[in-house]
Amino acid sequence: MTRVLGIIGGSAIILLYATLLLVVMPTVQLRTGENPPEALEPYSESELAGRQHYISLGCIYCHSQQPRDPSQAPDMARGWGRPSVPSDYSYDNPHQLGTMRTGPDLFNIGARQPSVDWHLSHLYQPRAVSPGSTMAPYPFLFRETDFLGDQIEVKLPAEYAPRPGTYIVPTQRAMELVDYLLALDHTYPAEELPVAPEVPEGEEAAPADDQQAANRID
Amino acid sequence: MNTAIAFLLSMTFLISIGGLFLLVWGLANDQWGDGKEAAKSIFAEGEVGRVEETAATPEQKQQLREERDAGELDIDQTELADRRIFDRSGRTPVLWWLTSAIGWLLLGSLYGLIASLKLHLPDWLGGHEVLTFGRVRPAHLNAVAYGWASMAGVGVGLWLIPRLFKTELRGGKYATAGAVVWNLGLLGGVTSILAGYSTGIEWLEISWQFDILLVLGGALGAVPLIMTVLVRRVHHLYVSAWYLIAALVWFPMLLVTANMSGLFVGPEQAVLNWWYAHNVLGLWMTPLGLAAAYYLIPKITGTPIYSYTLSLIGFWALALFYSQVGVHHLIGGPVPTWLTTLSIVTSVMMIIPVVAVAVNHHMTVLPRWRMVLISPTLRFIVAGAMMYTFASVQGSIEALRTVNTITHFTHYTVAHAHMGLYGFMAFILFGSIYFILPRLMNWEWPHPWAISLHFWLVFIGFGIYFWFLSIGGWLQGLAMLDASRPFMESVAVTMPYLTARSIGGTLMTLGHLVFAAHFFMLLGRLGPKRDEAPQMGLGRFAKSLTEARGANS
Numbered sequence: 123m124t125r126v127l128g129i130i131g132g133s134a135i136i137l138l139y140a141t142l143l144l145v146v147m148p149t150v151q152l153r154t155g156e157n158p159p160e161a162l163e164p165y166s167e168s169e170l171a172g173r174q175h176y177i178s179l180g181c182i183y184c185h186s187q188q189p190r191d192p193s194q195a196p197d198m199a200r201g202w203g204r205p206s207v208p209s210d211y212s213y214d215n216p217h218q219l220g221t222m223r224t225g226p227d228l229f230n231i232g233a234r235q236p237s238v239d240w241h242l243s244h245l246y247q248p249r250a251v252s253p254g255s256t257m258a259p260y261p262f263l264f265r266e267t268d269f270l271g272d273q274i275e276v277k278l279p280a281e282y283a284p285r286p287g288t289y290i291v292p293t294q295r296a297m298e299l300v301d302y303l304l305a306l307d308h309t310y311p312a313e314e315l316p317v318a319p320e321v322p323e324g325e326e327a328a329p330a331d332d333q334q335a336a337n338r339i340d
Numbered sequence: 341m342n343t344a345i346a347f348l349l350s351m352t353f354l355i356s357i358g359g360l361f362l363l364v365w366g367l368a369n370d371q372w373g374d375g376k377e378a379a380k381s382i383f384a385e386g387e388v389g390r391v392e393e394t395a396a397t398p399e400q401k402q403q404l405r406e407e408r409d410a411g412e413l414d415i416d417q418t419e420l421a422d423r424r425i426f427d428r429s430g431r432t433p434v435l436w437w438l439t440s441a442i443g444w445l446l447l448g449s450l451y452g453l454i455a456s457l458k459l460h461l462p463d464w465l466g467g468h469e470v471l472t473f474g475r476v477r478p479a480h481l482n483a484v485a486y487g488w489a490s491m492a493g494v495g496v497g498l499w500l501i502p503r504l505f506k507t508e509l510r511g512g513k514y515a516t517a518g519a520v521v522w523n524l525g526l527l528g529g530v531t532s533i534l535a536g537y538s539t540g541i542e543w544l545e546i547s548w549q550f551d552i553l554l555v556l557g558g559a560l561g562a563v564p565l566i567m568t569v570l571v572r573r574v575h576h577l578y579v580s581a582w583y584l585i586a587a588l589v590w591f592p593m594l595l596v597t598a599n600m601s602g603l604f605v606g607p608e609q610a611v612l613n614w615w616y617a618h619n620v621l622g623l624w625m626t627p628l629g630l631a632a633a634y635y636l637i638p639k640i641t642g643t644p645i646y647s648y649t650l651s652l653i654g655f656w657a658l659a660l661f662y663s664q665v666g667v668h669h670l671i672g673g674p675v676p677t678w679l680t681t682l683s684i685v686t687s688v689m690m691i692i693p694v695v696a697v698a699v700n701h702h703m704t705v706l707p708r709w710r711m712v713l714i715s716p717t718l719r720f721i722v723a724g725a726m727m728y729t730f731a732s733v734q735g736s737i738e739a740l741r742t743v744n745t746i747t748h749f750t751h752y753t754v755a756h757a758h759m760g761l762y763g764f765m766a767f768i769l770f771g772s773i774y775f776i777l778p779r780l781m782n783w784e785w786p787h788p789w790a791i792s793l794h795f796w797l798v799f800i801g802f803g804i805y806f807w808f809l810s811i812g813g814w815l816q817g818l819a820m821l822d823a824s825r826p827f828m829e830s831v832a833v834t835m836p837y838l839t840a841r842s843i844g845g846t847l848m849t850l851g852h853l854v855f856a857a858h859f860f861m862l863l864g865r866l867g868p869k870r871d872e873a874p875q876m877g878l879g880r881f882a883k884s885l886t887e888a889r890g891a892n893s
Contacts, residue, residue: 126569126577126585133586133659137593137623140663143352144615145597145608148679154606177540180474186749190672194745196823206674211606216540219610221669223749223820224459226827248462254828256459256835258473259466 158212161310172302186220187229203230207314232307241300247282263296378576379644385416390642394778395717397788403714426502427779433515437495444487449849451480460838478545492769493628494561504581505572511564518560525553543617548599562588579651580635583627590623607674614669622662629765632772640718646703654696661689668739687739694732701725716791720771727763752813786867790858801847812837
């Protein structure tokens with residue numbers, strides 16, 4: 123080639139074209155955020171703060187938030203929830219879909235593990251409640267105190283417990299992060315996903331195919 | 341809506357086919373240049389057949405000459421003398437970009453090693469927020485991608501410019517300023533990630549306040565390219581120049597668009613995210629690496645590139661297909677199926693440019709393959725070129741749904757990413773720096789054994805890294821897909837492989853330390869000054885040629 127402008131123009135147009143296809147088209151099609159599902163509540167102030175800690179501590183590098191369809195992978199069987207749909211992410215900016223599962227998917231961790239105590243112990247020292255885990259510990263989200271008062275005590279097995287007479291208590295950051303994790307609950311039905319046909323009242327549910335077959339043999 | 345999508349998709353198809361026909365027509369009618377002549381444009385008159393390699397010891401040079409001694413006798417000495425001047429014309433900016441790159445390589449290796457160890461020793465340094473896995477890992481990625489690979493790529497590109505356009509580098513001071521601005525942006529960016537101010541988007545963790553400095557630094561680094569191309573003294577733009585020019589166009593488009601991600605929500609933002617993340621590899625780093633390989637392979641072996649036409653196809657097909665592959669990172673995710681399908685199709689189509697580049701690189705070397713065993717520079721470059729082919733073909737296969745279902749969300753992807761950015765990119769950059777620095781400093785590498793040590797440390801280290809992590813990742817994926825096995829099994833199965841990866845990573849880091857120490861020794865002109873003219877590595881050869889000519893006449 124001998125023409126500089128040809129190369130500049132050609133390469134710019136090709137990338138522009140790819141951008142139209144890959145970025146603009148899906149945005150025009152999906153319009154996430156315009157019709158959030160009724161069952162999905164916007165994040166509270168504390169949950170949003172917790173989400174910021176989730177981002178700041180880089181949870182995304184080990185945890186995804188996008189259960190796959192049962193036809194592709196057993197994510198549902200693992201209790202990670204139904205396949206996610208675009209409207210589930212109506213309030214998610216920046217997105218935290220993730221690309222790695224060194225740890226499990228967290229899109230429905232709030233439903234799967236609703237205990238605040240469990241989350242606090244787990245964040246302080248994952249191996250205290252989840253043997254074999256390789257998750258990073260976050261002791262810096264907690265502090266040690268010898269006066270408990272009305273603070274929450276982080277329950278730990280002897281191996282990880284602080285010296286006698288002192289307690290591990292969560293900081294505000296730990297509580298906000300747990301708030302966010304508990305808010306990760308997308309177990310409501312998704313409009314976009316196909317559902318089983320509803321059966322009018324008074325009628326019996328239509329037998330499944332295999333049952334029909336069984337009936338005929340009878 | 342469906343009509344609009346169908347319309348756009350058919351337009352894509354028609355435009356692609358139209359483009360292909362245009363290309364074929366252009367080739368048939370010789371619109372693109374004079375094939376063989378253009379491929380020879382990087383050589384001086386009569387230089388084809390001469391080996392150019394200064395990282396080699398005198399003994400190695402002798403061996404190389406025995407392998408490749410087909411030079412015509414009348415080499416244009418004025419052109420060689422001119423080239424010596426061109427080679428040093430960009431000294432200040434090139435040294436700024438390269439030295440910074442090596443600093444980032446060391447820092448990035450350290451972060452990478454910490455992150456790798458933490459994956460199997462999670463409580464090690466566990467009490468330090470700044471060094472938690474979720475911060476060290478993105479710090480590693482940003483330091484090596486934007487610090488090492490990008491800055492070294494720009495440095496090598498800046499050094500290539502005068503050679504490609506056969507004139508001195510113009511506007512070098514802008515590029516020097518660019519290196520300073522880029523370093524400031526990246527230093528701010530990496531520090532902010534470690535301090536917890538990540539944007540939370542992979543590959544874009546650095547906030548726009550610092551990204552702006554990268555765009556500005558990159559633009560300043562590109563000024564000499566524009567200024568020099570305008571006063572070029574060559575008719576043909578050599579392949580490497582196309583890649584450099586295109587990379588210069590693409591990088592600002594990518595980074596500026598990606599920094600508007602706040603305008604997008606949820607899955608749309610994820611799509612933008614992976615459109616960017618894959619393009620920054622394919623349309624920014626890959627062109628920089630290929631530009632170096634396309635110059636150095638023919639130059640060191642003294643052989644014009646195998647097929648100029650293939651390089652044209654490779655270039656335009658790379659632009660067309662690579663720019664659309666990004667969404668294969670979201671297979672199975674909450675995005676439209678047509679979109680992932682489009683990316684899978686283009687990922688497979690990538691085989692076209694990859695084969696074109698592979699044939700060109702490997703067929704140029706093949707008839708003289710023994711040179712790879714002798715020349716320290718060529719060994720790095722050819723290893724890098726082979727790993728480019730491997731990484732690309734692997735990437736095309738990995739994008740297929742059946743394969744992706746296993747490898748997605750596992751360490752396998754991480755191993756693949758390193759095959760591209762390290763196996764291909766870093767190896768080519770190492771080789772390029774070994775080639776460039778003696779010419780820049782007018783001084784030879786003090787310890788040729790250190791080059792070999794560097795090569796074997798990173799080659800063996802990376803071999804361990806890649807194979808163990810790939811196998812571990814694959815087993816992890818299989819475990820995760822088997823609902824009858826608890827999730828924890830997919831964690832446990834990777835442990836020995838992650839440990840092996842840390843060992844490989846340690847060897848690689850040791851190699852980088854050897855490389856950096858050697859680099860700074862040459863900068864300080866430590867070690868012996870040999871009698872041979874280091875710029876060309878041809879001093880004695882030229883003399884013996886003159887004698888031979890005298891004997892003939």
